Amino acid sequence: MTDQEYTKKITQFMESYSELVQRSLDERWVKIPLNLYDAEVYEVIGGLLARQATLSIQLAQNPMIWNPHIAPLILRSMTDAHITLAWILSEDFEKRAKQYILYGLGQEKKLVEHLKNELEEDADIQSLIDFKEKWIEAQRYPFLTEVNLGSWSGSNTRVMAQEADCESLYKFAYEPFSAVAHNMWQHISVFNLKQCTNPLHKYHKVPVIHDVPLSEDYVFRSSKYLSKSFESFDKKFELSIDIQLPIDWYLENIEKVYNEGNV
Secondary structure, X not given: OOHHHHHHHHHHHHHHHHHHHHHHHHHHHHHOOOOHHHHHHHHHHHHHHHHHHHHHHHXXXXXXXXXXXXXXXXXXXXXXXXXHHHHHHHOOHXXXXXXXXXXXXXHHHHHHHHHHHHOOOOHHHHHHHHHHHHHHHOXXXXXXXXXXXXXXXXXXXXXXXXXXXXXXHHHHHHHXXXXXXXXOHHHHHHHOEEEOOOHHHOOOEEEOOOOOOOOOHHHHHHHHHHHHHHHHHHHHHOOOOOOOOHHHHHHHHHXXXXXOOOO
């Protein structure tokens, strides 16, 4: 298969994958037993699910970021979103969803105060402040909105993962991808340094921008994390979904990229 043929097939595959993800999200939202008297709770879990779907689609549609520098940043966000969603759904999801909202409103209120106190007066800045204040006020009176300087859940991600039965995901995905997100030595040493070839320099390492291979395996991983979120959602609301999970569809169809048939 030529590079041109491969590019065409993998592009068709990723377009079909993205369409599947969109249909999967839509079907779940249609089937969920929505309580309009407590709509904000459902907005949280629906929004988190849509966030997962968005990240997976964006990764699938942008092959140039299928590399160990950029793709792990997206996968780290997806593992974090899944742990958050799974923890909210695992127990008293109405209360936990509201905690999530209140923390976000508090963080936005804090940012508004920073904008007011630390930046010079400017028409654009004032427009931004007005927009953010109206956004907060539409959901909660500002004087009732508290700024929480700790974790939104009152716990850390590791404990949340344990309580939501996601400890393996935390150990083998969240933590490794965190090394990329936080620019830690185990990533920098491998991907942004190389050994000096001058023996008089004691083979110290020097900075480098490596050419790194692209791999669709990152999209496969995103399909796995998205599927975990769909499964948590389906289990909580006892949904029967006709569309395949993204990971099952991916595994069933990826071989067609290397064969003569179309996806």
